Amino acid sequence: MRFADILKMCFDSLSRRKGRTILTVLGVFIGCTSIIVMVSIGAGMQESYDQMLKNMGDLSIIEVYRGYNQSTGTQTESKLDDKAVESFHEIAGVKAVMPKASLDGYNVGFKAGVNGRYTADWVNFAGIDSSALEDMGFELMDGRYPENSDEVIVGQYFAYNFTDTLMPDGRNYVDRYVWDENGNIDTENVPDPFFDPLKTSITMVLTPYDDGTGTEPTPYEVELKVVGVLKEDQGKGYETSDGVMMDINALKALIQDLTGKTDTKFEYSSINVKAESLDAVSDVEQSIKDLGYSTYSMQSMRDELNKQTRQIELMLGGLGAISLLVAAIGITNTMIMSISERTKEIGIMKALGCYVRDIRAMFLMEAGSIGLLGGILGLIFSFIISVIINLFSFGAFGGGGVTWELIKQALIGGEGVVRTSVIKPELVIFALVFSVLIGLVSGYQPANKAVKISALEAIRNE
Amino acid sequence: MANDQKPIISVRKLRKVYMMGQEHVVALHNIDLDIPRGEVCCIFGTSGSGKSTLLNQLAGLEKPTRGVVRIGGVPISQLNENQLAAFRQKHIGFVFQSYNLLPELTAAENVAMPLMFKGIDPDVRLLEAKKMLCRVGLKDRMDHFPNQMSGGQQQRVGIARAFVTHPEVVFADEPTGNLDSKTTKEVMHMIRGFAKRFHQTIVLVSHDPEMTEYADRIVTLIDGRIVSNVENQVKAEIDAAPYIE
Numbered sequence A: 001m002r003f004a005d006i007l008k009m010c011f012d013s014l015s016r017r018k019g020r021t022i023l024t025v026l027g028v029f030i031g032c033t034s035i036i037v038m039v040s041i042g043a044g045m046q047e048s049y050d051q052m053l054k055n056m057g058d059l060s061i062i063e064v065y066r067g068y069n070q071s072t073g074t075q076t077e078s079k080l081d082d083k084a085v086e087s088f089h090e091i092a093g094v095k096a097v098m099p100k101a102s103l104d105g106y107n108v109g110f111k112a113g114v115n116g117r118y119t120a121d122w123v124n125f126a127g128i129d130s131s132a133l134e135d136m137g138f139e140l141m142d143g144r145y146p147e148n149s150d151e152v153i154v155g156q157y158f159a160y161n162f163t164d165t166l167m168p169d170g171r172n173y174v175d176r177y178v179w180d181e182n183g184n185i186d187t188e189n190v191p192d193p194f195f196d197p198l199k200t201s202i203t204m205v206l207t208p209y210d211d212g213t214g215t216e217p218t219p220y221e222v223e224l225k226v227v228g229v230l231k232e233d234q235g236k237g238y239e240t241s242d243g244v245m246m247d248i249n250a251l252k253a254l255i256q257d258l259t260g261k262t263d264t265k266f267e268y269s270s271i272n273v274k275a276e277s278l279d280a281v282s283d284v285e286q287s288i289k290d291l292g293y294s295t296y297s298m299q300s301m302r303d304e305l306n307k308q309t310r311q312i313e314l315m316l317g318g319l320g321a322i323s324l325l326v327a328a329i330g331i332t333n334t335m336i337m338s339i340s341e342r343t344k345e346i347g348i349m350k351a352l353g354c355y356v357r358d359i360r361a362m363f364l365m366e367a368g369s370i371g372l373l374g375g376i377l378g379l380i381f382s383f384i385i386s387v388i389i390n391l392f393s394f395g396a397f398g399g400g401g402v403t404w405e406l407i408k409q410a411l412i413g414g415e416g417v418v419r420t421s422v423i424k425p426e427l428v429i430f431a432l433v434f435s436v437l438i439g440l441v442s443g444y445q446p447a448n449k450a451v452k453i454s455a456l457e458a459i460r461n462e
Numbered sequence B: 001m002a003n004d005q006k007p008i009i010s011v012r013k014l015r016k017v018y019m020m021g022q023e024h025v026v027a028l029h030n031i032d033l034d035i036p037r038g039e040v041c042c043i044f045g046t047s048g049s050g051k052s053t054l055l056n057q058l059a060g061l062e063k064p065t066r067g068v069v070r071i072g073g074v075p076i077s078q079l080n081e082n083q084l085a086a087f088r089q090k091h092i093g094f095v096f097q098s099y100n101l102l103p104e105l106t107a108a109e110n111v112a113m114p115l116m117f118k119g120i121d122p123d124v125r126l127l128e129a130k131k132m133l134c135r136v137g138l139k140d141r142m143d144h145f146p147n148q149m150s151g152g153q154q155q156r157v158g159i160a161r162a163f164v165t166h167p168e169v170v171f172a173d174e175p176t177g178n179l180d181s182k183t184t185k186e187v188m189h190m191i192r193g194f195a196k197r198f199h200q201t202i203v204l205v206s207h208d209p210e211m212t213e214y215a216d217r218i219v220t221l222i223d224g225r226i227v228s229n230v231e232n233q234v235k236a237e238i239d240a241a242p243y244i245e
Helices: A003-016 A018-056 A082-089 A130-136 A248-259 A278-290 A299-341 A343-351 A356-394 A396-400 A404-412 A425-452 B051-058 B081-091 B107-117 B122-135 B151-163 B181-198 B209-214 B236-240
Strands: A061-065 A094-101 A106-112 A118-120 A125-128 A140-143 A151-154 A202-208 A220-230 A244-247 A270-275 A294-296 B007-020 B023-036 B040-044 B066-071 B092-095 B169-173 B201-206 B217-222 B225-231
Touching: A003 A018, A003 A356, A018 A299, A018 A356, A018 A425, A061 A278, A082 A094, A082 A270, A094 A130, A094 A248, A106 A220, A125 A130, A125 A248, A130 A151, A130 A244, A130 A270, A220 A244, A220 A248, A244 A248, A270 A278, A278 A294, A278 A299, A299 A343, A299 A356, A299 A425, A343 A356, A356 A396, A356 A404, A356 A425, A356 B081, B007 B051, B007 B201, B023 B051, B023 B201, B023 B225, B040 B051, B040 B181, B040 B209, B051 B066, B051 B169, B051 B201, B081 B092, B081 B107, B092 B151, B107 B122, B107 B151, B122 B151, B151 B169, B151 B181, B169 B181, B181 B201, B181 B209, B181 B236, B201 B209
Parallel strands: A125 A244, A151 A220, B040 B201, B040 B217, B092 B169, B169 B201
Antiparallel strands: A061 A270, A061 A294, A094 A125, A094 A270, A106 A118, A106 A202, A140 A220, A151 A244, A202 A220, B007 B023, B007 B066, B217 B225
16 A cells, blocks of 8 residues: 555544544643643753853853872972963863963053053963954953954953042042942943053053062053953953953063073963853763873763752652543553444455554554654643743743744753753754654554454444 | 356355354354356345355355355465455445445445556546446446435446446446336346456345346355255346446
8 A cells, every 4th residue: 555545544533533642632632732741841950050050151262270189189290371271172072272371470550541540459460372362252241352462351340440530539449330329230330440451551560579578669551552341251260350361472472581481481371261062071080080190170960950950850740641541541441432433434445455563553653643643732831831830930921021032042042041941953853753753653552453353344234 | 147167256164253242153064165256146035044144255245154265266264354354345246225326426426436446547437437337337327326226226336336347257246136126137247247248256245036046056045054956947037138338
């Protein structure tokens, strides 16, 4: 028989007994919906965990430290040098490597404005690979990323570190912390600092620490070319808030100027490695560990949370599966009834030369279609329920109003959106495959029963 | 009908025993039977004579306890279920007492069903089916469902279905058992007409003596034994006016 004919026979017989078909499909529909919605709530928990971790820092960034040998209690030979940076670049799944160096032995201060009117001490200063800024996910507030090694970039609140030397105490600085009437920090109405770092000449003043000889150390001054302002992101370092970041090559040159010699064994204070995706983090982290370094990332915490949510998903899915099991029994029941009603019909088909495999295919397809139909309807309904749950959790019904934008967020999420119910693509596929499978498994025994019906049934006269 | 060629159906030492509780019931004793190609053969007997059992063995619907049934040389009593299905598709047609049309299919679709099992394209098989329906005089009933037709019309659909694959042998089990005498005549004329025109063999099972009028050979069964096997001269007027359009 042709596949299309089997399909048609199957749908003819399903539509002939509409009431029963609808009720059986309803069973699968309810079972499927309950599984999808239950599991989607588990996935929603995962989304909220991920969001929580994201607020704690970039999940894809691995911090690398010098290796530590636990048995001897000493640091291993692995060094955070240029060779290390290079070897990290070569690891598969690495998106960017950000070395960070500090300037030891000097107090770093700044002067800005005409005649150095504004001054700042104790500002964070770091040497970084400025070409990796963008890939590492550092966001710009203003200006651009540095392109040459003589250009520097500053943190969002860098300019608030400066005091005005021409003003009396108390009025000589701009307070960036503004409180609203509820006593919360108001980030909307922060007053402007004294100057715009992009448009003001800034000089870095390096003063060697007092070496105890009693001689006044001579400050060393460096003109800075500030080209960009970074958005504050504590997960990426305090420098993004208040600091100044200089390209690592410029810092090396500066150190050479200061000390008069080339530091051939230059080492970084830390190296951060960003993985291409969250899924790549574990592998990249392991590869770095294999090179003899110690690492830290959010991955271990994420793994733990993932394990938890997976358990919850399984538990919730299991609850939903009970109703699907009931539905499966319903399919079997329907098929057995259908087959006993059609005993004579099957006998006739056999007498007219229908192959056994075609009869089996016909009934399996019937059972499978019931499953598929229930699965599709359940899926559609699950999406509707999921969107409604999410709109509730967004507060859309509490006066917020339902907009298309909100519905879209409820359905597919978005940056910073935390949904209560998340239907992942793999859940969609799983639900469809599973419901068809349930149909086939439930229909298997009845189909075999149908196959065993003798062609003699055609002759038998009631 | 001349017996000069090999018989299309040949039965040798056929025995069928049923178990009824603890008792053996012998439905067929050593049956030997040859039916030549192109003959209309009536297996005649009262209820319980074993005629239906014999039909079941001949058509391969049941396996005999012993002995062999050959159709066109193929020992169908030894085929497995798949081989039987393939054999039925090619060589066998059935006309049933209760018509056995599928209620959700139209007349044309019912007739086309054996072709569907063969995997023939829907357009082709419906065309064939409609040709057959024209031949049995149901030109304007093609898209009717069985419950919209009279018994005689339904049986004509059944006949069209049995002959649509042009099988070598058509088995007819009390084909007129549910019909009145006028329709019986029509139906029997039709079956005989097809058989003669396409040189097909008909095995007719009946308890109705009237049926024997249409048969070239009458095999009478009593208690599972063939008591007579005679050739019969069919009246010229029956063959003179075959009911085929």
